[in-house]
């Protein structure tokens with residue numbers, strides 16, 4: 001279902017920015033993308049040779065602010081992974097003072113979405129279907145293509161408000 | 176900028192700061208309030224000499240928001256095009272002038288974690304009005320200047336506890352640029368050579384363009400005289416050695432837009448139709464130089480140049 005909404009983020013293919021002098025790649029994917037040079041530091045979830053590994057994405061994210069606070073000009077951060085992960089990284093990085101040209105986001109892996117219920121403001125994670133039951137208020141939400149950078153989530157709007165219980169067919173759209 | 180935007184002002188005060196620097200204070204000629212200005216803003220001043228006129232841009236050094244008077248600081252440049260000599264040798268208290276309202280092309284980045292300001296000589300002037308706007312954000316200001324100017328600048332920078340004055344030519348900002356926290360914004364103002372060197376050092380250290388801000392204060396240097404053919408009317412105007420193409424257009428009563436008069440803002444851009452341009456701007460890319468010219472600073476290598484105005 002193409003909803004014709006153009007606020008979906010677009011991502012460039014991964015590449016190391018040659019203008020940087022210090023590079024950190026963080027990913028929630030089992031294997032980092034090919035072509036990562038030894039010049040970059042690598043943080044992963046699954047153990048990976050030459051990289052630092054964390055038990056969970058949350059643990060990785062928790063270590064990021066302290067690391068960023070010690071960086072200076074020339075530092076580049078690359079986040080590779082699912083949209084909820086890379087936008088969490090973007091949020092932390094922006095708060096640490098990173099700006100355009102220092103932070104690069106690349107989508108990889110599952111298309112599963114974090115959905116923000118516009119009614120009760122709860123986020124529901126790992127949504128793969130066009131319609132999802134809100135983890136907060138239980139409403140049946142239509143997952144829209146509208147991504148909010150501020151909320152780091154796709155917007156979910158109750159789909160059966162007029163006709164309770166009558167839902168369009170449920171499909172897996174974001175495997 | 177159109178005629179109607181002009182403001183008539185009266186010279187209220189002239190204070191020498193040293194042998195080559197003077198502060199000039201202007202008030203509205205009819206005693207009205209002047210437009211409020213933002214930190215880092217500049218005005219354009221029109222000066223009429225006996226045989227020619229000038230329009231120069233000067234940073235406001237009066238506190239932002241002050242509406243009763245504007246102050247500028249002018250350096251006497253004997254080998255310049257004459258505008259600064261006029262302001263140093265001819266200008267008298269009580270005289271009236273016309274100015275264009277303040278414009279700010281050098282805003283302080285609101286989201287910066289820290290401001291690092293590097294200035295050379297009179298290039299410190301756009302920073303002087305930003306002190307209050309920096310509020311709680313950490314900042315550091317470094318000024319490179321001639322030893323003879325040090326006392327005057329020290330006085331001007333008295334409200335700046337973190338100002339460092341480097342008298343003499345050997346100030347190298349590389350170490351400073353290397354050791355800055357993430358989120359630091361860099362501001363440069365001074366002669367072109369100074370800014371180019373500092374920018375190149377910053378880029379080598381990986382500073383992204385989005386965190387480098389430059390103020391090119393209008394210091395066009397003149398060059399050989401040439402003629403400009405104005406394609407729309409077929410008119411030809413002469414551009415004298417010590418005049419800019421923009422000034423020649425203005426002298427011919429052609430309403431040419433401008434803001435920075437230093438080749439940086441892009442406002443004065445004109446389509447170039449024929450000729451061998453002598454590009455001196457910091458705005459256009461290499462490829463744009465084939466079809467555009469910035470008349471506030473750029474000139475012609477050949478005897479004539481044809482522009483679309």
Ligand code: FES
Pocket residue numbers: 432433434435436437438439440441442443444456458469470471472
């Ligand atoms: S007036 Fe700004 S580039 Fe010419």
